[in-house]
Amino acid sequence: MDTGKRRSQRDYTLGFKLAVVDQVEKGELSYKEAQRRYGIQGRSTVLVWLRKHGRQDWSQGASIRAQRSRPMDEQSLPLTPEQRIKELEEKLALANQKAQFFEAVVDVLKNDYGVSVVKKRSGKSSPKGKSKA
Numbered sequence: 001m002d003t004g005k006r007r008s009q010r011d012y013t014l015g016f017k018l019a020v021v022d023q024v025e026k027g028e029l030s031y032k033e034a035q036r037r038y039g040i041q042g043r044s045t046v047l048v049w050l051r052k053h054g055r056q057d058w059s060q061g062a063s064i065r066a067q068r069s070r071p072m073d074e075q076s077l078p079l080t081p082e083q084r085i086k087e088l089e090e091k092l093a094l095a096n097q098k099a100q101f102f103e104a105v106v107d108v109l110k111n112d113y114g115v116s117v118v119k120k121r122s123g124k125s126s127p128k129g130k131s132k133a
Contacts, residue, residue, distance in 0.1 A: 012040075020046060021046075021054050025055060031047055031050065
């Protein structure tokens with residue numbers, strides 16, 4: 001990546017574009033600084049590269065960041081066992097947080113309001129649902 005050299009459109013390789021996009025997304029350069037440093041002539045060329053090759057979600061506008069953990073082409077691939085374990089551990093942690101929250105709510109209802117909350121046993125139907133034959 002020569003500095004200061006003017007380039008024509010056909011000179012930009014995919015690797016060059018990705019390197020420029022990476023530098024801009026990391027905050028090492030602004031898109032205008034990248035234009036000047038690498039001699040990119042078009043005013044919006046780097047912005048087009050950011051939209052096309054960057055990690056930002058441009059469907060909602062420039063300020064909304066995508067919440068992707070993997071690039072688009074990898075999202076359709078099956079997860080590795082390590083990735084699946086990590087995903088399940090995150091879900092388990094969230095479920096545990098929710099359970100603690102609901103337990104705290106039940107405690108507040110019981111202690112502060114005198115409301116008794118009884119958990120319905122799973123797998124058993126209530127007596128109201130049974131019909132007498």
